[in-house]
Amino acid sequence: SDYFSSITGLEELLQTEDFLLRNLRTTTNAVRTLLQQLESELSSIEQEHAVAAKDTENYLTNPVNVYRLMKRLHTDWPQLEGRVQQIPDQIDFNVTQNGDGLSFPSQEDVDGAALALVRLQSTYKLDVAQVAAGILNGIKYGSDMSWQDCFVLGQQLFEMEDYNNTKVWLRESMERLGRHSRSHSPSHSPSPASASIPDSGTLNRMEAVAKSLFQLGDFDTAYELSQRVLQFDPKRIRNWHLGDKGAVTTPEEAEDMALPRHSDSYSLTQEFAHYEKVCRGEVGPSPRQERPLRCRYSQGSHPYRRLAPLKLEEHSLDPFVVTYHDMLSPRKISDLRLMAVPRMHRSTVNPLPGGQHKKSSFRVSKNAWLAYDSHPTMGGMLSDLSDATGLDMTFCEQLQVANYGVGGHYEPHWDFFRDPSHYPVEEGNRMATAIFYLSDVEQGGATAFPFLNFAVKPQLGNVLFWYNVHRSLDVDYRTKHAGCPVLKGSKWIGNVWIHEATQTFARPCDVFRDHEVSLEYEIIK
Numbered sequence: 001s002d003y004f005s006s007i008t009g010l011e012e013l014l015q016t017e018d019f020l021l022r023n024l025r026t027t028t029n030a031v032r033t034l035l036q037q038l039e040s041e042l043s044s045i046e047q048e049h050a051v052a053a054k055d056t057e058n059y060l061t062n063p064v065n066v067y068r069l070m071k072r073l074h075t076d077w078p079q080l081e082g083r084v085q086q087i088p089d090q091i092d093f094n095v096t097q098n099g100d101g102l103s104f105p106s107q108e109d110v111d112g113a114a115l116a117l118v119r120l121q122s123t124y125k126l127d128v129a130q131v132a133a134g135i136l137n138g139i140k141y142g143s144d145m146s147w148q149d150c151f152v153l154g155q156q157l158f159e160m161e162d163y164n165n166t167k168v169w170l171r172e173s174m175e176r177l178g179r180h181s182r183s184h185s186p187s188h189s190p191s192p193a194s195a196s197i198p199d200s201g202t203l204n205r206m207e208a209v210a211k212s213l214f215q216l217g218d219f220d221t222a223y224e225l226s227q228r229v230l231q232f233d234p235k236r237i238r239n240w241h242l243g244d245k246g247a248v249t250t251p252e253e254a255e256d257m258a259l260p261r262h263s264d265s266y267s268l269t270q271e272f273a274h275y276e277k278v279c280r281g282e283v284g285p286s287p288r289q290e291r292p293l294r295c296r297y298s299q300g301s302h303p304y305r306r307l308a309p310l311k312l313e314e315h316s317l318d319p320f321v322v323t324y325h326d327m328l329s330p331r332k333i334s335d336l337r338l339m340a341v342p343r344m345h346r347s348t349v350n351p352l353p354g355g356q357h358k359k360s361s362f363r364v365s366k367n368a369w370l371a372y373d374s375h376p377t378m379g380g381m382l383s384d385l386s387d388a389t390g391l392d393m394t395f396c397e398q399l400q401v402a403n404y405g406v407g408g409h410y411e412p413h414w415d416f417f418r419d420p421s422h423y424p425v426e427e428g429n430r431m432a433t434a435i436f437y438l439s440d441v442e443q444g445g446a447t448a449f450p451f452l453n454f455a456v457k458p459q460l461g462n463v464l465f466w467y468n469v470h471r472s473l474d475v476d477y478r479t480k481h482a483g484c485p486v487l488k489g490s491k492w493i494g495n496v497w498i499h500e501a502t503q504t505f506a507r508p509c510d511v512f513r514d515h516e517v518s519l520e521y522e523i524i525k
């Protein structure tokens with residue numbers, strides 16, 4: 001399971017479908033050969049009968065014809081009968097059951113993929129009609145969704161009790177069906193298009209969904225859906241008893257019900273709405289915030305960097321958030337990703353003390369932990385990071401390589417632990433975070449800092465670095481950050497968390513505590 005959370009799993013699914021396709025192709029070829037054989041015998045007997053019909057008496061007085069008629073009926077037809085009856089045995093197509101070692105998505109995967117689509121739609125304010133047409137932010141990538149695709153998605157969202165989105169997708173489906181049935185009138189459509197006219201099973205499902213929508217008080221969509229059903233099968237009207245009026249919800253109640261069950265309370269806050277704006281690039285830093293920021297060369301803390309200075313881009317001075325450009329070559333990155341792929345698992349979030357690590361819709365990605373001594377590239381990453389930041393790398397967690405598929409994301413969070421039982425005392429809290437970007441991302445997938453009003457677009461080889469704590473070692477609530485949903489592409493990152501102990505000289509404390517500025521950001525508004 002968990003195929004939807006990253007690109008690596010999806011490749012397996014594509015391979016599964018390749019296998020299914022090859023099998024179906026072999027099977028249809030075999031069936032065609034069988035049919036062709038039957039067809040040729042059929043037409044030779046038909047020809048015989050055409051001759052006989054012209055002059056039956058003449059035909060039947062020919063002893064050869066008589067003999068052949070006898071033989072056909074006595075021997076050939078029973079044989080033909082046997083051959084036709086054996087056809088099903090010759091069609092071996094049980095791929096979904098006995099396709100050994102094939103990967104199939106679970107219900108959770110299908111739900112995850114639906115949620116991802118809906119998340120993208122809401123975060124990036126995408127127009128459903130455009131998404132269904134395979135267009136993301138004006139760029140046409142994929143093929144169109146059929147009216148059935150939209151309907152199935154709508155039905156699934158309905159089952160997931162996400163009624164707001166059910167509505168938009170069912171509407172889109174009906175819209176497409178309407179367009180479709182106008183452009184393919186049933187009389188002249190021997191093409192696959194005729195297969196897109198709803199069959200009775202689909203009409204039943206449409207009817208059932210219409211009924212439920214009616215009971216939920218979404219009369220408009222229910223009406224629209226019913227009209228479509230009637231258009232294809234006018235007889236159905238007599239089946240309709242839409243329940244007694246007492247069971248019908250008032251529009252106000254329906255409004256309440258229309259809140260998607262899967263969105264937790266955080267996604268309804270102002271803070272979350274602001275975060276989504278930052279992801280969309282609708283808000284940015286103020287001129288006052290931006291004025292002191294520079295792109296500059298940095299010699300870091302190692303003498304070698306005088307010869308090869310680092311390209312440093314400042315995003316914020318307090319809290320300190322910067323990008324070091326071109327820290328890792330594409331070749332090293334591909335080595336790293338190859339090492340990580342076989343070790344990838346669905347990402348979990350940190351539990352309450354004593355709790356279980358849990359998968360969550362809050363963080364949808366896969367990750368792997370890699371030890372720094374397992375490959376020279378990784379040791380190099382740490383020493384480069386140390387040279388750049390001046391920090392000591394004695395206490396850092398293993399490299400966490402993460403991959404987000406389309407719709408993958410990590411909602412706003414802090415990297416530091418608020419509960420000291422979450423980290424070893426001798427190592428201290430997560431003082432700083434460095435994110436190595438191990439891929440570019442075509443659209444979406446920025447690392448957003450909602451309180452600081454900026455988002456950093458992943459760029460292969462760059463490192464994003466920031467301090468999670470004040471100099472006083474009090475946690476800095478302004479550093480809340482997130483991985484925005486990936487809209488197009490696949491996002492790879494490598495996380496390094498550097499702990500506090502051993503940084504005494506690299507980042508000495510101030511005399512005074514300096515954390516008050518960040519306290520107001522602790523509370524979710």
Ligand SMILES: O=C(O)CCC(=O)C(=O)O
Pocket residue numbers: 402410415435445446447448481482483484493495
């Ligand atoms: O994906 C990102 O850009 C941020 C990831 C992150 O914050 C984390 O893994 O802790």
Ligand SMILES: [Fe+2]
Pocket residue numbers: 413414415481
């Ligand atoms: Fe983080």
